[in-house]
Every structure is written in structure tokens, then in C-alpha cells.
Amino acid sequence: MRFQFTPEQEQFRLEVRKVLEKEVPLRWKELGYQIWEETDESWAITKEWNRKLGQKGWLALTWPPEYGGLGRSQVEQFILDEEMAAIGTPTGIETAITIGWVCPTIMIYGTGEQKQQYLPPAARGEITFCLGYSEPNAGSDLAALRTTAVEEGDGFLVNGQKVWTSIAHRADYCWLAARTDPEVPKHKGISMFIVDMKTPGITVRPLINMTGFHSFNEVFFDNVRVPGKNLVGQKNRGWYQLATALDFERSGVGTPARVKRMVEKLVQYCKETKRDGRLLADDSGIRRRLAQLSVEAEVLRILCYRITWLQTKGKVPNYEASVSKVFGAELLGRLTDVTMHILGPFSQIDRGSKWAPLQGEGLRLFLTSPSMGIGGGTNEIQKSIIATRGLGLPRK
Numbered sequence: 001m002r003f004q005f006t007p008e009q010e011q012f013r014l015e016v017r018k019v020l021e022k023e024v025p026l027r028w029k030e031l032g033y034q035i036w037e038e039t040d041e042s043w044a045i046t047k048e049w050n051r052k053l054g055q056k057g058w059l060a061l062t063w064p065p066e067y068g069g070l071g072r073s074q075v076e077q078f079i080l081d082e083e084m085a086a087i088g089t090p091t092g093i094e095t096a097i098t099i100g101w102v103c104p105t106i107m108i109y110g111t112g113e114q115k116q117q118y119l120p121p122a123a124r125g126e127i128t129f130c131l132g133y134s135e136p137n138a139g140s141d142l143a144a145l146r147t148t149a150v151e152e153g154d155g156f157l158v159n160g161q162k163v164w165t166s167i168a169h170r171a172d173y174c175w176l177a178a179r180t181d182p183e184v185p186k187h188k189g190i191s192m193f194i195v196d197m198k199t200p201g202i203t204v205r206p207l208i209n210m211t212g213f214h215s216f217n218e219v220f221f222d223n224v225r226v227p228g229k230n231l232v233g234q235k236n237r238g239w240y241q242l243a244t245a246l247d248f249e250r251s252g253v254g255t256p257a258r259v260k261r262m263v264e265k266l267v268q269y270c271k272e273t274k275r276d277g278r279l280l281a282d283d284s285g286i287r288r289r290l291a292q293l294s295v296e297a298e299v300l301r302i303l304c305y306r307i308t309w310l311q312t313k314g315k316v317p318n319y320e321a322s323v324s325k326v327f328g329a330e331l332l333g334r335l336t337d338v339t340m341h342i343l344g345p346f347s348q349i350d351r352g353s354k355w356a357p358l359q360g361e362g363l364r365l366f367l368t369s370p371s372m373g374i375g376g377g378t379n380e381i382q383k384s385i386i387a388t389r390g391l392g393l394p395r396k
């Protein structure tokens with residue numbers, strides 16, 4: 001393994017930095033948004049930004065040109081993601097779901113027609129998917145899902161309920177897991193569908209999360225007709241496609257850059273802020289904790305490099321992705337602790353107030369970081385994957 005980037009890759013990083021510094025919308029920075037979820041305005045900025053990236057071929061950089069990508073390497077994708085996370089661009093979960101997880105799975109299992117219909121518009125930033133996996137009694141035990149898709153005529157009739165569906169209220173399509181055979185062992189009777197969110201019979205109800213924003217939804221399917229051509233891959237083999245999509249999901253590379261960016265902001269804050277007549281930067285305890293976080297962000301970066309390297313070898317990361325997911329989620333927890341410690345009572349003030357340090361980022365971090373150990377599969381489940389598939393330990 002080469003532990004350095006090639007001159008061409010370094011050149012690409014510089015190009016990316018230059019473009020991002022110039023192009024990130026001023027309004028996004030002014031408002032201190034971090035993700036799309038907050039308002040109609042932040043979503044509009046996000047959509048516009050993704051279209052802009054799409055025009056450059058940067059939204060789906062690694063995809064073949066026939067699907068709207070530039071056929072660039074996973075390493076370059078990593079560089080782009082890292083730089084975008086470092087500067088805090090408007091790209092977020094909608095791109096991760098659509099470009100990072102769902103479409104690569106369609107690329108592996110979809111028909112030629114499905115690939116032509118969904119991949120190029122996704123690469124142009126024109127369409128967004130949401131993930132219809134979790135149900136009230138099927139989260140960690142996803143194979144227990146009960147939403148049914150019954151074959152009828154040349155299509156399927158879908159009935160059931162999904163929950164915690166991020167961006168369902170914004171998405172054009174749902175990547176839906178539904179039960180197509182109730183008689184067989186539970187993971188052998190699931191199929192994957194692409195469902196147009198405008199289909200009659202779909203009701204999306206908001207679930208306001210503890211950040212106070214509308215990010216999640218409950219989605220109800222009441223006799224929803226899905227054309228047979230929207231079944232992805234073989235009927236009843238959906239579990240295996242789902243597993244592929246989940247492996248893509250857990251290999252995220254934005255966290256180390258996000259931690260680093262926050263540490264840099266905290267360092268600056270400590271250099272400018274006095275407590276009890278002393279600069280925070282002179283406090284050896286604070287210095288040690290910030291240094292520790294920087295080191296851990298580097299460790300996570302290396303774990304993510306390993307995943308990228310596996311992808312360049314044509315492999316789908318598995319327990320390796322779980323390792324980086326657990327470490328990343330726990331690192332965000334430690335970053336939150338240090339941030340609250342440094343900002344003190346001011347950490348409770350949200351953006352919009354002149355007293356909020358770092359545009360209220362401390363509070364946002366405090367409210368969002370716990371979810372990182374739940375979304376995409378809880379840390380306990382990831383640890384089981386590491387134990388069984390990574391370390392070869394017995395299940396019980």
C-alpha cells in the first residue's frame with residue numbers, strides 16, 4: 001500500500017479546494033447551515049449546489065461517463081468528499097443516500113432500463129432517493145420488516161409503514177424493502193423496489209427530531225401500485241442487495257474531516273477567548289484534549305483510507321466499514337464532550353443569537369452526534385459484525 005497520494009491526486013485536491021472556496025454559496029456560510037434539513041431555503045441551496053456539482057461531473061465522480069460520471073478513481077472521490085466535508089459544503093445526506101448507496105446498488109443489480117432511467121438524472125443532481133428500510137418493529141432486526149408487496153397484474157401492490165425515513169418529504173423516489181414471500185425464512189422473502197414518491201396511496205408524516213427540525217418521517221403505503229419494472233434484481237433476493245447498499249452506507253468518509261474542521265475552529269476559539277483572565281489555549285488540559293482528538297481524527301482517516309483502498313480493488317467493504325462507523329460515531333461523541341467543556345454554558349446557545357459561539361455549532365453537535373451511533377445500524381450491531389465477520393468469533 002502506498003501511503004501517499006500521487007502528484008495527479010494532489011493536483012486534483014488543489015483544484016477541488018480552489019473551486020470549493022470560490023463556489024460555496026455565501027448564504028450557506030452566513031447562515032451557518034451544516035446539513036440540508038433545516039428549512040426550505042437550505043434544501044433549495046442544497047439542490048442547486050448538487051446540480052452545480054452534477055454539471056461538472058463531480059457529483060458522481062467515479063461513475064462511468066455513460067451514467068453521468070467522470071470515471072475517476074475512488075481515491076479522487078475520497079479527496080473530493082474530504083475537501084467538501086472540511087469546508088462544509090451544502091452536500092449532505094441526500095447525496096450520500098442517492099449517489100453513495102442506492103445508485104451503486106442499482107448499478108450492480110438493476111436492469112439496463114433502470115440504469116438509464118435513474119443513474120444519469122441522479123448524477124446531474126436532479127433526483128433524490130430516500131431509504132425505506134426501518135419499520136416500527138424492524139430496525140436492527142431489519143429482516144423482520146412487514147411491509148408487503150403482493151404481485152398483482154403486471155406490478156405489485158404495496159401496503160405497510162416505514163419509520164425514521166430521512167428526507168422522505170423531499171425525495172423523488174423511495175428505495176423500498178418489502179416482503180414478497182411471507183412463507184419462507186424472513187430474509188429470503190424480501191425484494192427491493194424503486195417507488196415514485198408521488199404514487200397515490202403514499203402518505204408522508206413528519207417526525208420532528210430533537211434538533212427541532214423536520215428530518216425524519218413516517219411513511220404509510222396504502223394499496224400503492226408499483227410497476228413490475230421497478231423491482232430491482234431478483235424477486236425475494238432483496239436481502240442481499242440490501243446488504244450491499246448497507247455496506248456502501250457504512251463506509252462514509254466525511255467524519256474525520258468534520259472532526260478536524262471542528263477542532264480547528266475550537267483551537268481558534270481557544271486562542272481568542274479568556275476564562276478567569278487566562279487564554280483557554282494556555283490550559284494544558286484543553287490542549288491535551290484537542291491534540292487527542294486530532295490524533296483520533298487521523299486514525300479514523302486511515303481507517304477510511306483502508307475502505308477506499310478496498311474499493312479501488314473492486315471489493316465491497318464489509319466489517320471494515322463497521323469499524324470506521326463505530327469509531328467515527330464514538331469520536332463524534334468525544335468531540336461533543338470536548339466542545340461542551342471548552343464552550344461551557346455558551347454551548348447551549350443556538351445560532352441566531354449574538355452570544356452563540358461558532359454560530360451555535362456546539363449545540364448542533366450536541367443534539368446530532370448521539371444519532372450517529374444509531375442511524376445506518378446501531379453501534380451494538382456493528383460490534384457484532386466486527387466480532388463475527390472480522391474476528392471470526394462465534395455468534396453466541
Ligand SMILES: Cc1cc2nc3c(=O)[nH]c(=O)nc-3n(C[C@H](O)[C@H](O)[C@H](O)COP(=O)(O)OP(=O)(O)OC[C@H]3O[C@@H](n4cnc5c(N)ncnc54)[C@H](O)[C@@H]3O)c2cc1C
Binds near residue numbers: 137162
Ligand atoms: C439520523 C438517523 C437517520 C435515519 N435514517 C433512516 C432512513 O433514512 N431510513 C430508514 O429506513 N431508517 C433510518 N433510520 C433508522 C435506523 O436505521 C434505525 O434506528 C436503526 O437501524 C436502529 O433500529 P431501531 O431504532 O428499531 O432500534 P432497535 O433495533 O429497537 O434497537 C434498540 C437498542 O437495542 C439494541 N439491539 C437491538 N438488537 C440487538 C442485538 N441483536 N444485539 C445487541 N444489541 C441490540 C440496539 O443496538 C439499540 O441500542 C435512521 C436513524 C437515525 C438515527
